[in-house]
Amino acid sequence: MDLSFIKRLEEVVGRGGVLYREVDLLVYESDGTLALRGRADAVVFPRSVEEMAKVVELAYSHGVPIVGRGSGTSLSGGAVAAKGGIVISTARMNKIIEVDLANEVAVVQAGVINDWINAYLSRLGYQYPVDLGYQYMADPGSQRVSTIGGNIAHNSGGVKCFKYGVTVNQLRGLTVVIPPGEVRRIGGKEFEQPGYDLIGLVAGSEGTLALVAEAVVRITPLYEATLTILASFKDLYTAGRAVSAVIASGAMPVAMELMDKLAVEAVESGPYAAGLPRDAEAVLLIQVEGSPPGAAAEADKVAKVLREAGAAQVEIVDDPNKAARLWAARKQAFGAMGFVGPNYVVEDGTIPRKRLAEALAIARSAAAKRGLRVANVFHAGDGNLHPLILYDERKPGEREKAIEAGEEILEACVELGGTITGEHGVGYMKKRLLAKMYGEAEIGIMKAIKASFDPKGLLNPGKIFP
Template identity: 45%
Template structure:
């Protein structure tokens, strides 16, 4: 729809399409014409996020700049009986920011101020639209950084990271977003503004911040986030280890963990990923004949690192590594990481579409599961490449395909389900950092019983009893856009209760 349905019978409070004009006017009064998108060509880009296999156009997109505006927008949506969908940069890969029929998208990208940096206490207060990497850049001169580092950190926002409990390569040592959020100001699904947590990170009573982080935008909208900052390490050593194949590389990683070393990051790139990277602008001089490479980063006190490098060397040699290269300077280190962080971009060259999977297994099970994953892809005649957070057991099997080939698309979906099932059978879970979103909601029963999900629904209902805040995510449900007639189907009938 290009403009809300101007039906003369529309009463305020009815769904968009009937009372949409009234809602649009109210939203415009809150955020101004400049902050409201309703034209088809403007809404087009909001049909999906990084998960592009499904799409659904929202009724409107608002771009608030203050907490008060977010709260007013939420109240206006409530009054109009319209569901709303929070959105950061839209880089999420599980469809956490996918609109539902008739919904209003609340994009926080204009709330991008770093409000305060307290170097002495190592905290910062930021608006949700601050880009992840911008925060670390802004505090680097203080000897500090913001530890969670998703691969999309040049674009993704802190608010989106909070919603998804985002991880990244350095999660292995430093933890995921949840370990770095001290307090959150939340616009609740009823439009009230609530402050959860405390800058000390030890608010008394229930840990509502812990419950909120990673709730995929379903419990409210973070409008201000107090984060913990981390001291830059005194020294860093980055190693590039060359292995004959990916299974062997996984075995070495398991051994490193079992030995009791805690590297800052351990990332594996398989042969196909290496080739893709070397063919792209991210080329880093990786050996094309390697079966797999492991990027292993150690950080901490300078005096501790040499013995650790030596132990990694020993383990690598014992596991058939043909070479261990230690970055000689910051330039070489940056080059190793450029290969890793550019891997997804490089894969864009392989085929029109890329399905980035995300699952976790116990680290000791990595070798057997990665072998299974390769077997599944081969059996379905799919082009698989692996680049993943091996130290956490967090796999990212990536399938290059062409969605116009319906048969291939079907095999991609089928193989994806089999990969998740294999990970769960090995004691793992179906997502380590991308979230459930719409992508994996129907796979949740692989991991959780109805009673488990019901406990989660209790938490949901305490925050959002009417299920209006980012509906259709994080719980099993039927497909939304398959039956996307908002007039025939109220959001309140969404069957996740």
């Protein structure tokens, strides 16, 4: 990229607002996926919607690809500049602009970290429910790192999504920058918008239609009491059935998380051991909330359903310290995989909840036939699987086998009536699989929508489409 273009970018965002030296660009070469690298020509840090629009205008008029970037925790290669060009980072657009309790919304800039919203709101007795983690969970969930702009672009989910929905369900309004550099406001604080659902279109579009500059997000009051229920099962099939039974009972847990035997072995071997039953084939962690008597009644109801559905053991955990340890163990499960294998590939697919047991059996066999093992830790409530396929980087070919097994599992998710991604996006890594879900007609409609926002195809090129 020639220096005169860099200078023009600096005129917009100030000196120090553009990185273009090779050593600085290295940091932006990959995201949470690691498997994909792509060097941008420059990384630009606008401080306002207006600066963001001017940067887009400049790049668009010069035919330069534009990749939005929050914190780079994407697990699908979404934030990587696959075709060069500029990365627009929202790191300096990081203010909570307003909290409006009367309308139950917060107005935030795109670069605000997910967890900052809850840190602010919890003092007011409120929450932003898509917290990509959990109130008890210390780290390393991406809620402490990922931005609201990245969450919107990926339509991210989290542990509480079973009850509260995913990111798109919390959006009331967006301020976006669209090519060739225009600021547009979609929605606001009100509930309903006439016409096509443009907020829904932008949410989950992975930076291919617009750059998100600001968002009006829905906030909800926190409940007074929460209770955790721990259940163990002798087989995965019964655990899967128990999840369906809880949902069909009309109970409304906040979170329902399942860990299989290998995942339990991993966490119980490390510093986050919480006393999870190591002999169980599956463990369910459920949380309910309400007023103190309401939460207690809901916990009793869930426990009864679990027992009737064949759980080997059910415990209502009323000691908050123990509950905190159990949820921290769940949260640390990915990190704890190092205790059972040197490397892993994490996949993300969804299935209809009724087919949980089948999907888990397929995951095991896809790994086993390649001589690999798979651990499962996932959001059982919304059927969002996260198989962790273990492999050893030091053994030639194992990584490729793990990726292959992951793809086989995702293809099976589609055959079972689910999808190739629950919350991590299609990005670069899964674009080949999009054609497993949609025919030419549907992909053609998506491409036409893209062309109407971005006629030159410069927004996050090389992503989503096969």
